[in-house]
Amino acid sequence: MKQTLRPAVTLFVLLTALTGLAYPLLTTGIGKLLFPAQVAGSLIVQDGRTVGSELIGQQFTEPRYFWGRPSATIPMPYNAAASGGTNLGPLNPALADAVHTRIAALKAADPGNTAPIPVDLVTASASGLDPHISPAAAQYQAARVARARQLAPAEVAALIGRHTEPPQWGLFGEARVNVLKLNLALDALKR
Structure with a gap:
């Protein structure tokens, strides 16, 4: 059971960090560089x-x-x-x-x-x-x-x-x- 659970938990944590943190931060950063007014809400x-x-x-x-x-x-x-x-x-x-x-x-x-x-x-x-x-x-x-x-x-x-x-x-x-x-x-x- 430990052999099955460990890879699943590791993959879950890795994908959460990648898709939940890294990707949003990267796309927001690129957006702020290329389109600062739009990212701020076109105020x-x-x-x-x-x-x-x-x-x-x-x-x-x-x-x-x-x-x-x-x-x-x-x-x-x-x-x-x-x-x-x-x-x-x-x-x-x-x-x-x-x-x-x-x-x-x-x-x-x-x-x-x-x-x-x-x-x-x-x-x-x-x-x-x-x-x-x-x-x-x-x-x-x-x-x-x-x-x-x-x-x-x-x-x-x-x-x-x-x-x-x-x-x-x-x-x-x-x-x-x-x-x-x-x-x-x-x-x-x-x-």
Whole structure:
């Protein structure tokens, strides 16, 4: 029995040290050398204070800000510890109710806007943490933000254009706008 147990325990300890300690330390070290900002969480620091991450959405509800994609996380929106979608199917009445509530909120914030509402403003992403909206979703909100901030609509449209990111490496995904970065750029405008 000792002859069987000793190699098993030795292999267990060796593999635990290798895969549980050495490999994570090595990959983290390489990541910190090659991608220091990403390994640190892609944090956005302004005036010496961390205001958020490029990778996790934040809730904006004031008319003077662009609103992001809805979050399905609980107990609070954009809770990174509870990442995940709602898992509500397209025929689920709870999903339809949530979408109708979001549509009503968008219309209440900008009653004069008769443009079609982009789907990403009323449906949550699979992670519930998406920091981006489509350029169409940003343009849909541009008039409301311009009025609330007393800015020219063309100035807000230009800001959206400057903050529109192309598809990843020009191939993957769609053009997108990081809501936090766009709202920080709005706040940077001195008015």
